[in-house]
Amino acid sequence: MKLNIALLAGDGIGPEVIDQAVKVCDVVATKYNHEINWKPALTGAAAIDAVGEPYPDETHEICKSSDAVLFGAIGHPRFDNDPSAKVRPEQGLLKMRKALGLFANVRPTFTFPSLLEKSPLKRERIEGTDLVFLRELTGGIYFGEKGRREGGETAFDNCVYTREEVQRLAKKGFELAMTRSKKLCCVDKANVLETSRLWRETVQAMEKDYPEVEVSYEFVDAVAMRLVQWPNSYDVLITENLFGDILTDEASVISGSMGLMPSASLGSDIGLFEPIHGSYPQATGLNIANPMATVLSAAMMFENFGLHEEGKAIREVVNKALTEGIVTEDLADGGKAYGTNEVGDWLAANV
Amino acid sequence: MKLNIALLAGDGIGPEVIDQAVKVCDVVATKYNHEINWKPALTGAAAIDAVGEPYPDETHEICKSSDAVLFGAIGHPRFDNDPSAKVRPEQGLLKMRKALGLFANVRPTFTFPSLLEKSPLKRERIEGTDLVFLRELTGGIYFGEKGRREGGETAFDNCVYTREEVQRLAKKGFELAMTRSKKLCCVDKANVLETSRLWRETVQAMEKDYPEVEVSYEFVDAVAMRLVQWPNSYDVLITENLFGDILTDEASVISGSMGLMPSASLGSDIGLFEPIHGSYPQATGLNIANPMATVLSAAMMFENFGLHEEGKAIREVVNKALTEGIVTEDLADGGKAYGTNEVGDWLAANV
Ligand SMILES: CC(C)[C@H](C(=O)O)[C@@H](O)C(=O)O
Ligand SMILES: CC(C)[C@H](C(=O)O)[C@@H](O)C(=O)O
Numbered sequence: 001m002k003l004n005i006a007l008l009a010g011d012g013i014g015p016e017v018i019d020q021a022v023k024v025c026d027v028v029a030t031k032y033n034h035e036i037n038w039k040p041a042l043t044g045a046a047a048i049d050a051v052g053e054p055y056p057d058e059t060h061e062i063c064k065s066s067d068a069v070l071f072g073a074i075g076h077p078r079f080d081n082d083p084s085a086k087v088r089p090e091q092g093l094l095k096m097r098k099a100l101g102l103f104a105n106v107r108p109t110f111t112f113p114s115l116l117e118k119s120p121l122k123r124e125r126i127e128g129t130d131l132v133f134l135r136e137l138t139g140g141i142y143f144g145e146k147g148r149r150e151g152g153e154t155a156f157d158n159c160v161y162t163r164e165e166v167q168r169l170a171k172k173g174f175e176l177a178m179t180r181s182k183k184l185c186c187v188d189k190a191n192v193l194e195t196s197r198l199w200r201e202t203v204q205a206m207e208k209d210y211p212e213v214e215v216s217y218e219f220v221d222a223v224a225m226r227l228v229q230w231p232n233s234y235d236v237l238i239t240e241n242l243f244g245d246i247l248t249d250e251a252s253v254i255s256g257s258m259g260l261m262p263s264a265s266l267g268s269d270i271g272l273f274e275p276i277h278g279s280y281p282q283a284t285g286l287n288i289a290n291p292m293a294t295v296l297s298a299a300m301m302f303e304n305f306g307l308h309e310e311g312k313a314i315r316e317v318v319n320k321a322l323t324e325g326i327v328t329e330d331l332a333d334g335g336k337a338y339g340t341n342e343v344g345d346w347l348a349a350n351v
Numbered sequence: 352m353k354l355n356i357a358l359l360a361g362d363g364i365g366p367e368v369i370d371q372a373v374k375v376c377d378v379v380a381t382k383y384n385h386e387i388n389w390k391p392a393l394t395g396a397a398a399i400d401a402v403g404e405p406y407p408d409e410t411h412e413i414c415k416s417s418d419a420v421l422f423g424a425i426g427h428p429r430f431d432n433d434p435s436a437k438v439r440p441e442q443g444l445l446k447m448r449k450a451l452g453l454f455a456n457v458r459p460t461f462t463f464p465s466l467l468e469k470s471p472l473k474r475e476r477i478e479g480t481d482l483v484f485l486r487e488l489t490g491g492i493y494f495g496e497k498g499r500r501e502g503g504e505t506a507f508d509n510c511v512y513t514r515e516e517v518q519r520l521a522k523k524g525f526e527l528a529m530t531r532s533k534k535l536c537c538v539d540k541a542n543v544l545e546t547s548r549l550w551r552e553t554v555q556a557m558e559k560d561y562p563e564v565e566v567s568y569e570f571v572d573a574v575a576m577r578l579v580q581w582p583n584s585y586d587v588l589i590t591e592n593l594f595g596d597i598l599t600d601e602a603s604v605i606s607g608s609m610g611l612m613p614s615a616s617l618g619s620d621i622g623l624f625e626p627i628h629g630s631y632p633q634a635t636g637l638n639i640a641n642p643m644a645t646v647l648s649a650a651m652m653f654e655n656f657g658l659h660e661e662g663k664a665i666r667e668v669v670n671k672a673l674t675e676g677i678v679t680e681d682l683a684d685g686g687k688a689y690g691t692n693e694v695g696d697w698l699a700a701n702v
Pocket of ligand 2: 192221441442
């Protein structure tokens with residue numbers, strides 16, 4: 001296969017972890033006879049500094065003409081406490097999601113047996129946890145009209161959903177549930193929000209098309225609780241953009257393997273693959289960031305092209321590194337801590 | 352003191368737990384020379400069944416003419432999966448909050464040393480946890496315009512905040528922080544939402560009036576994570592309505608003492624006091640519900656009247672019951688489980 005992959009390293013530790021994923025992908029490509037053409041492009045604070053825009057047109061052109069996007073991380077603290085900043089790295093992320101039509105954010109949360117002790121939760125609560133959130137990513141309050149009135153004294157954000165937006169996300173949810181344990185949970189706040197009632201009625205109407213899937217409906221506040229109490233009671237969860245933002249981050253810390261969690265953002269066309277961790281600015285350039293989540297995101301990318309062998313090879317080498325203790329300091333636990341680069345080299349050499 | 356207390360038992364286990372709080376309060380009143388005039392009123396599904404309305408005008412009149420409201424729980428599963436239900440118990444709750452001007456929901460999360468093992472989190476993560484959320488309760492997306500367009504195919508919910516709404520809630524937060532460890536965290540999503548930017552800039556502008564309070568600003572998704580990782584790193588947190596709904600419920604399960612957590616909803620005038628647990632319909636009438644959260648809510652009520660001795664007496668008797676194992680089945684842990692009534696009688700006899 002010939003693959004054009006846009007490479008958006010972004011800010012903070014983004015470039016470092018992306019480098020390692022590239023190394024691993026290049027070896028996999030050679031082994032399985034693919035040709036990867038990497039097309040680096042600017043995004044985030046890095047792009048603001050260079051061209052004044054977090055998601056420049058040129059970057060968009062590169063993404064659109066690629067088969068997939070491999071993404072590092074964006075965000076820089078200098079923008080965080082300045083509510084008046086005109087341009088923010090995050091705007092680039094949102095613009096990109098919308099422009100590329102990436103409406104479904106796939107966020108798996110699973111446990112690595114060797115890392116269970118890292119979890120803040122007790123072992124018996126998380127053992128066997130293997131859930132996937134499908135978060136709607138291009139609608140809701142993120143993209144509705146927002147602004148000020150009364151001379152700035154009143155602020156508003158509009159949350160809007162159409163039935164079709166719910167359907168296309170829910171469809172992916174039902175389909176994913178069919179390939180797993182056929183359990184789907186629709187997370188909403190239908191006791192308060194009209195958009196949630198639209199979500200619920202739309203999903204209810206789709207149930208008949210997937211008679212094997214057992215669907216449950218839970219309120220977002222209840223899920224925020226149960227995720228901590230019994231994460232292993234969930235399988236596939238679908239939800240709207242803002243609830244998904246909060247709950248997927250909550251879910252990411254329960255497994256104890258946050259530094260290992262990959263994600264995909266899919267649309268009808270191109271897919272984007274990125275680690276769920278942030279840009280971790282304090283670690284920039286220190287060669288200590290864990291590259292495994294980015295490497296596993298590359299595995300999801302191969303799998304999304306239908307290249308399951310390739311994805312499996314990457315997952316296996318990551319597992320091997322974990323078992324053999326070839327890990328960065330976040331997982332070293334008093335043992336030897338390898339650098340970001342060393343872990344990447346080891347993975348590339350052993351994949 | 353002469354106290355008129357509206358008594359809104361509500362649905363499910365509400366009436367059972369409220370009964371126990373009344374017993375305890377009556378003894379405390381006698382001991383400390385107060386006179387409590389209880390004024391029962393209908394709310395929730397119970398009110399819908401009786402008069403077709405979840406918060407009838409008569410109930411509102413009773414609340415308004417009282418010094419405080421003691422509330423059980425509302426909600427009934429027969430309304431949950433019916434997105435088209437015209438009247439819902441929850442509407443009563445929302446109407447009541449708005450009509451009584453209860454803009455600040457005070458939700459403490461603390462640990463009981465004897466219950467640490469109940470927590471899904473590891474002991475070292477939760478030891479010493481003692482935080483309070485102040486959730487804004489009468490604004491935001493709960494109360495903005497909502498509805499359908501395009502023949503029902505598009506749904507919308509509007510989130511609106513005014514600077515003044517933020518100020519009055521933040522003021523309570525700063526004041527509370529001053530009586531505690533002087534740490535305040537403002538939880539928002541200022542990287543995406545305009546309402547959050549209004550929250551952040553308003554709180555930032557108030558910092559100078561409380562020079563001793565150390566204020567931090569965190570995104571809601573980050574807080575959803577850190578609450579699970581290091582709950583004991585927080586002290587007072589202020590946030591808007593929907594974020595508060597999700598995060599306070601998440602926080603409630605980390606201590607392992609969910610069945611014990613009280614809450615208060617305060618306005619400029621009257622206060623409402625209620626356990627944070629729901630109506631727990633499956634347990635209705637079984638005499639197994641834990642009444643302690645409701646009893647502790649009554650303690651908050653006394654304290655809110657400035658009656659600190661009385662509040663303390665109630666807290667102490669609850670602690671004593673816990674230590675001596677006078678508990679309902681949720682806390683019995685293989686030991687003897689007492690009934691809701693028995694626990695209430697014991698507390699009333701020993702307060
Ligand atoms: C950076 C921010 C805009 C973004 C979001 O809220 O979607 C992030 O939290 C995420 O989840 O990818
Ligand atoms: C029942 C529901 C409307 C309510 C809310 O969302 O405010 C409840 O979850 C709460 O937190 O009191």
